[in-house]
Amino acid sequence: MRRLAAVLLIAGVGLGAGGAALAKRDTPELAYQKLIAGKVAGKPQSCIDTRFRQAQLSAYGDKLIYRVSDKLVYVSQTTGGCERVAQGDALVTRQYQTRTCSGDIATTVQPVPGITTGSCALGDFTPYTKP
Template identity: 30%
Template sequence: MRPLITATLTAAALLAAPAVIAREKLAPEAQLEKLLEGRVAGEPQKCIPLSATNGSQIIDKTAIVYRSGSTLWVNRPRSGAESLDDDDVLVTKLTGNQLCNIDTVELHDRMSHMYSGFVSLGDFVPYRRVKGD
């Protein structure tokens, strides 16, 4: 009976291995690169209109990507990037009606809502899709 149990457990472990490998997360820079695939960087901007943004995404320890229509605005914070965690919620402190490179963003844990850090924003680099020839 014991060899049957051992064989069953071994088979189960081998079958589960591809599922674990398939769920591996890309390194932050690779994740950002994949997100920006097929896009070209434009001139960095000091501010973007917050009312035109329709979402944001945190790239762990790297950047915040804001969506505005088909444009992705990448912000690599001047300080605090090491606190960025894609499981956090962004709480933005604005100095006006735009999101600017002088603004700060607090990070709060999604589950506990506890403060987990902050970042000082940098310039916003627009990435737009390359038009086909």
């Protein structure tokens, strides 16, 4: 019985430490501000080419970020509903060409079970470049 109590106590301490680490995480807005720090916003574009090599997609709140390189990111302000990309869900869009445009509807899907978890309309894409 004492062993069980010791194991539960240690597990509780571990969970408490994990909770403290989670509390120190940046808010989506702060993480977004860090991402664009030192970059200059360009003229918003209605469409972007999606044939980027090694482009990474992430989300910060209701903003989708296409990170082309350390020097170039595109930010699309969505209508909300695609925030689960930040938690690992896949973003699915229907494309009839090699471009993604504002107004396109995207859905988020959990990769393993294939369950749709949300949807949003994409906004204009603002390029942020590092001078």
